[in-house]
Amino acid sequence: MSLFARRRVAILSTVAAATIALSACSAPGEDEESSSSGDGPIKIAVVNAQSGQLSSLGAWELKGVKLAVDEWNKAGGVGGRQIELGVFDDQGDPTVGTNLARKIASEGYVAMLGTAESAVTIAMAPILQQEEIPNITSGQSPGLVAVKSPFLFLNGPTSTTYDETLAKYIVDTKGIKSIAVITNNGSYGKGEHDAFLKALSSRGVTPVADHAVTTDQKDFSAALTSIRQKNPQLIFVGAEEVQSGLIVKQARDLGIKAPFAGAAPQGTPVFIDTAGAANAEGTIVSSPYLSNEISDASRTFAAAYKAMHGEDAEMHGAKAYDGAQIMLTALKNSNLATGKPLADAIRSTKHAGLLGNFTFDETGVGIFETSIGTITSGKLIAATDA
Amino acid sequence: MQVTIQTFIGGLSLGAIYALVAMGFSLVYRTMGLVNFAHGNVVMIGAYFASTFYLSAKLPFAAAMVIALVVTGLIGIVIERVLRPLENKDFDLMLIGTIGFGIVLEALAIIIWGATGRAVPSPVPGAPLDVFGIRIRTYDLVVLAIAAAATAVLVLFLQRTKRGAAMQAVAMDHQAATAVGIHVGRSNSIAFMIGAGLAALAGGLVGPLLYVSPAMGGTLGIKGFAAAILGGFGSIPGAIIGGLCIGVLDGFTAGHFQGYSELVTFLVFTVIIMVRPTGIFGERTVNRA
CATH class of the missing domain: 3.40.50.2300 (Response regulator)
Structure with a gap:
């Protein structure tokens, strides 16, 4: 019995090791069949x-x-x-x-x-x-x-395109100058932060608040309360779907009424579900694929x-x-x-x-434009004045 | 000032969740001397059960929570039963076994519910209360109340019932406990069951605050474990204080150190543990390993 149980646990524990080992062991001598010749898949x-x-x-x-x-x-x-x-x-x-x-x-x-x-x-x-x-x-x-x-x-x-389009719409078209920024410090959030701030500074706009959060953070009371005191017209969020959703939900709970803006993640159903459709209403999104109805x-x-x-x-x-x-x-x-x-x-x-129409340049980027959409009644639809 | 109070309140509600997670860790540890590394993943499973009964089966939130508690408690019993033959034989294998269970539970969640996760709408509708510009979510009050009630029930069980006293006895000396006729295996089984039930309570309550996904157990598990250590591992009041401390500390470091908040939180944690290795309430040491 004890031998059996021991083996059972050993099997369980090797699950962990196996996941790592499977991805790690790739012996250089493994059969190097070229799949471009012959008629296999x-x-x-x-x-x-x-x-x-x-x-x-x-x-x-x-x-x-x-x-x-x-x-x-x-x-x-x-x-x-x-x-x-x-x-x-x-x-x-x-x-x-x-x-x-x-x-x-x-x-x-x-x-x-x-x-x-x-x-x-x-x-x-x-x-x-x-x-x-x-x-x-x-x-x-x-x-x-x-x-x-x-x-x-x-x-x-790239993020540069997303955020340049977004800044152009917010600052040039909408005339919004009082903007707060909240981004996470992961690779995506950091990229969004730099790209959006660059696009803002080229228009002579400095954000009224600039907060960084960690990728694991769940409670944003401190950052959001100090953003609330600055009373911005718009808040830019640079984080993945779920975290962006939590930020928006908690902001509304704290009584922040300003609309949010962001790139691709803010247009996804996961974002809208996490934030709650009513809370996400009016979010401005820069995305190359606004909806299935385009x-x-x-x-x-x-x-x-x-x-x-x-x-x-x-x-x-x-x-x-x-x-x-x-x-x-x-x-x-x-x-x-x-x-x-x-x-x-x-x-x-x-x-x-x-x-859109892909034409790759030497950098490997094939598409250089995004569209602006707004979340209206829980759905992302193209902005009419973009 | 407003920022300080608001940050404090924001930290409290997550802190209550960490406290529930920490209580599960501590209960199993004080009874068996075992750190259940699958605990974070049990929290995640509990969150999925609660959200499934609430969203898919359309049960009232309270009913969904009760069912989730029972089902997850049964999973706790299963984990203990599988690991039981290792008790007193090879403790390290038992620890690794709990890690294995954690991975299995996460994989099962991905198979059953998919990798994408789901958002749970708040079961307590209505705008947050506004007290002099400080916003308090009604759901946060519910979370704090349930956490307090769960603590009270657990303490009463451990101190006032025969079964609870038996568990205390096993925690103090399991050989002596066996000698006076206490079934150690059953006591461990109950510890695992209650631990899993507390995990389900934490998971079910945190669902509407956060987002239910197969990966959610990671952070909650680590913060809950840190809370248990901070309060004094094995101590039930310690778990509560530790959980609230970690939640509030997290909130303030997030405000002051922004991207480095996690680093600062755990630095502060490390310093406290170096100064007081047994944690805040850690007068009782359990050493069964």
Whole structure:
């Protein structure tokens, strides 16, 4: 009995070790079959957080990618070959990410889609560059461009674009000058903070308050009460979906009536649910994908997404869908090339996607505009005066 | 001044949650000498049960909480039953076993409820009270009241009932307790069950304040554990004071040190623990390991 119980616990405890070990052990000698030759499936890796704090992002991304690949596979694949997705969990952790980069290289994946977390993608980029594996990421930090890897592409605009568009609307169109800023000190929040303040200072506006919170913080009473005393006309939030939602909810509880503004996360259903629809009302959002109702293409996408996954599509899924479409189109156009030729094929792919018309420049960015939307009755709709 | 009072109030409501988490840690520790590393994840499971019964089954919040408490308590019993053969044999394996359980629970939550998580609307509608410009959420008052009531019930159970006294006896000397006919395994089982129940209470109450997701156990677990240590590990009043202290401390460091608040909170925590290693109420030391 005791031996059995001991083994049972040993098994449980090895779950922890195994998760780490699985991602760590990628022996260089593992069968290095090139999947671009022969007629087996084409292997594409999807790396994203499937567990931990950022797993909701990872889940959306995966759903978008799956939908795109499913459509191609049903239409006969690329060059007569099916596409096989390998899903890897980076746990939102750069260290795990670098291990996965080596793993997908040794297992013969020709390309990678993801991650949604800029810090992880930046950590993986040097290895992917060395192994010549093209990567289309969903990150948006300007740091991704600074890596200068010819194998790294973005499936959306960078924070600079998001926040420049937002500042232009708020300051130039709306004439709002009294702005408070609250951002978290993670890689995303820091990028938003710098990009938005840069856009403000180029317009000669200094924020009336500038508060940083940690990524784990749950209670914002101190920062929000001092923001309330400054009585700003608008509050800029630079944080992920859930934290942004909590900030807005607590601000309303503290009696702050000013509207909020932010980039992509503030347009998501998770943000609106966390804040509460009434509290999120009037939030100004800068996003490349305002809603599923924007065009015929987005309506078709949303319907197919709902049919496949049983839930409403949102921006991250749409971005990942665009990224996967670009990758597969490039594979097709280059006649199933790998390495540098595939990267060149991605760069020369002109794609009319859900986010707009992709035309990649040498930095790997393909889209340079976002739209302004406002949350009205719990839904993000395009601003009429933008 | 307004900022100071508002920060204090904001810290109190999360502090009450940390206190409930800390009580679960302490109860298991004082009875078994074991740190249950799965406790944070049990909080998360409790939050999911409560929100599922409240949102999906459309039960009243109170009923959903009671069911969540019972179901999560049963999970506590299961954890203890699986780990029981290791008691007195290999304590380190038992510790690692609780870590394993934590990972299993998180994975199960992702399989059952998905990775995205859910927001829980406040069960107490209505605008916050406004007292001289200080805003107090009605739900915060509910949380504080329930936490106080739970503490009172737990203390009464431990001090006034035969079963509670038996648990105290096991905590003090489990061999002597066995000799006088107390079933140590059953006592441990009850400790785990109550601990899990407290976790469900904390998780269920924190749902409407925060956001229910498979990863929520991490921070709550760490803050709750720190609260238990600060108050004196194993002490029930210590857990309460420790929880409220950590919550309020967190609020103030967030105001003054912004992005470095976490660092400062734990630096202060470390200094207090260095000055007083047994914590605030830590006169009783349990050493079974």
